[in-house]
Amino acid sequence: MHYSALSLVKQALTGNRGWTRAWRNPEPKKHYDVIIIGGGGHGLATAYYLARLHGITNVAVLEKGYIGGGNTGKNTTIVRSNYMLNPNSQFYEHSMKLWEGLSQDLNYNVMFSQRGILNLVHTDAQRDASARRGNAMRLNGVDAVMHDLEGVKKLMPHLDFSKNTRFPIQGGLAQPRGGTARHDAVAWGYARAADKLGVDIIQKCEVTAIKRKGDRIIGVETSRGFIGAGQLGVAVAGNSSRVFDMVGMKLPIESHVLQAFVTEGIKPLVDTVCTFGAGHFYISQSDKGGLVFGGDLDGYNTYAQRGNLPTFNHVVAGGVTMMPCLARLRILRQWGGVMDMSMDGTPIISKTPVDNLYMNGGWCYGGFKATPGSGWVFAHTIAYDKPHELNREFTLERFREGNILDEKGAGASPKAH
């Protein structure tokens, strides 16, 4: 069913009884040309672009829970492409361009809102670093605006601008095309669009083993039996190490938990995405009115989708320092997502030492904004058995070769990125 203003009116006049399932619930076939493990945004987007752009429609997405129930449903929905290193800048900007046409492309409203993102700066050194990053962005054709204090006051009037605060605000670097999107709608939109092109989305189907014959993968054992695969793509975020352990591969990844929070709904207060530069804190306001915010990782290996109190205290302290009026609000919900923290802070979208096995992971806490671009280049990598120009440097081998992409310059310490 095509969604349009006309279909809305038609359904409204007939009591909304004509809406049909957005995607099928098929039984797994015996064999697929391509199997994608992981029914999050990245896996679903990969399946969609395989079918849409490369004509590969005999595809299954296997999801152990329900689609979008992992990190796609557990993030702060921020979309941006404000990176400095060329490979990152170009990849995330490609993703941004896909976001800009995504609702039309999928015929599904992903509520992409380009309300802008503002990164505050508090010191001279930070201002210089931000200006440098802004210039690098502009050289890559990405929009960037450096604001002085007056500019920041216009964008975010409720911040603590006093001279006596611990970290006085000097200005900020903005990307006006950044913003937020509706996270669930991204998973649902890709699922519906992929399903329409013939992709089987199989939920409650956990992969328990990967079967090999010589150097090649022949299929996967699942909780719903063996399923044969011509090619196997893995897009399982925080569980990448566990899945690749099935083929005896150790990854340059640690799994960590990142918490996020949402307050009770209030009237419009924050109409951009804003990040604190003196601590790790970022905030935006959802369309329902809740303030959505997050901060640092809890900082130790974990697969538990929940965080602990010290980090919560730390995040809230940063938030209240930046924006004192937050102290009056009550927090409604809190959640934790398991992040696949790579050793250089940059994702891995790559072929692997196994011929027909492909990896999409190491997203750290930047996976949501990358969803369209990630699926787009991963589909290309699988379809042509070689990376696209945009993910050519996101290899698994870059660590061994010394070609790391360390945006933050933090070294091989996953919790520091």
Added chain:
Amino acid sequence: MLRIECPWCGVRNEDEFSYGGDATVERPADEASSDDWYDYVYTRSNPAGKHSEYWQHLNGCRGWIIVERNTMTHEIYSTAIASPSLPPGTKEA
């Protein structure tokens, strides 16, 4: 809140400690192959379950300890002094 038992100071809250990562990786010899060095610097077993890891009692005695913890449940099985020259339970004068 993790409650970690420092072998020197007793049970303390996690925010007195700083995390030091996987305690099973061993520094190779200087002349070891680049593959060994790659494994040491970059790859981790990253298990879902029992994990042996370094913590430093930063806001306490500043000693390094090894904690065995479950990464799914946060259950802590054991803690020990990290320095091989100081076996657990010994106290220096």
